Amino acid sequence: MRMAELSRESGVPVATIKYYQREGLLPPGELTSPNQARYGAAHVRRLKLVRALLEIGGLSIAAVGEVLAAIDEPATSTHDILGLAQHGLPAATQEVTDEERAWAMGRIEAMAGRRGWEVHAGSPVVESLAGVLCALRQVGHEWVLDELDTYAAAADTVAEADVTAVAKLGATEAVVEGAVVGTVLGDALLAALRRMAHAQVSRRQFSV
Numbered sequence: 001m002r003m004a005e006l007s008r009e010s011g012v013p014v015a016t017i018k019y020y021q022r023e024g025l026l027p028p029g030e031l032t033s034p035n036q037a038r039y040g041a042a043h044v045r046r047l048k049l050v051r052a053l054l055e056i057g058g059l060s061i062a063a064v065g066e067v068l069a070a071i072d073e074p075a076t077s078t079h080d081i082l083g084l085a086q087h088g089l090p091a092a093t094q095e096v097t098d099e100e101r102a103w104a105m106g107r108i109e110a111m112a113g114r115r116g117w118e119v120h121a122g123s124p125v126v127e128s129l130a131g132v133l134c135a136l137r138q139v140g141h142e143w144v145l146d147e148l149d150t151y152a153a154a155a156d157t158v159a160e161a162d163v164t165a166v167a168k169l170g171a172t173e174a175v176v177e178g179a180v181v182g183t184v185l186g187d188a189l190l191a192a193l194r195r196m197a198h199a200q201v202s203r204r205q206f207s208v
Contacts, residue, residue, distance in 0.1 A: 003029075006039040010047040017047065023061055025050050025068060049177045053085065057180040063088035071172050078172055085176050089183065091124040094131030103137070104130035111148050115156065162186065 006029075007014045020026040026046055029037030046068075053064045067084045070076040096104070105121065108129055112119045119126060136144050166178040 001039050002036065003039070006043055006047070010044050010051075012047050012051060020047070020050055023065070025061070025064060045171070045173050049173045052177045052180050053088070056184050057085070057088065058090045058184075059085070059088040059180075067176065071176065078175060081172060081176055082179050085180050086183065087124055089124075089180070091128040092131065093124075093128055094135055096131060096134045100134045100137070101130055104133040107133055107145060107148065111152055114149060115152055117152075158186075158190065 001009065003014055003017065006012075007017060010017075012020075017026065021028065026043065029039040029043065032038050050064060050068075053059045053067060054061070059067070063084075067081065067088065070081045070084050105126075108126065109119050111117075133145060136142060162179070162182055166175050166182060169175050169178050
């Protein structure tokens with residue numbers, strides 16, 4: 001297919017496709033003449049992944065480049081590629097003191113130890129969680145932390161469902177795209193489901 005067809009097939013404007021090519025996010029097509037190139041299904045798949053990483057995942061151009069480079073390196077495991085993609089996702093952070101962070105990390109490491117999770121201090125996800133714990137403590141609602149193991153168990157169940165589902169997508173690019181989209185939109189999905197469940201449990205416990 002030509003550039004115009006690639007644009008129609010992928011839903012990405014021609015100007016944006018050319019920008020992705022200049023940034024090294026999309027490989028060049030097969031030259032058929034000095035000014036013409038042919039593109040294939042692999043280019044459509046790559047464009048969909050780039051859009052998912054940039055527009056839904058909110059990754060930077062540099063982070064997207066790292067993920068794509070890892071995908072194109074046969075020796076890189078799918079686990080490591082997913083790690084790059086997940087770590088590139090924006091994470092809420094909060095300014096905390098060294099003392100507060102040490103307290104939060106103690107809670108996180110204890111919980112993770114009970115579940116057999118690895119904790120990589122300094123990762124965006126761990127730092128974000130530490131900030132949440134500190135915020136709960138600051139506003140006097142540490143009671144939430146009494147249920148940290150319960151929330152972690154629920155997260156384990158969700159993560160198992162997530163990874164099992166995306167593994168069925170086959171190609172590494174499809175798995176990464178599914179993981180990013182599933183994480184970002186899945187967070188919103190879980191928040192909505194949680195609120196619906198709150199209404200049902202509240203009705204049972206507090207209705208008279």
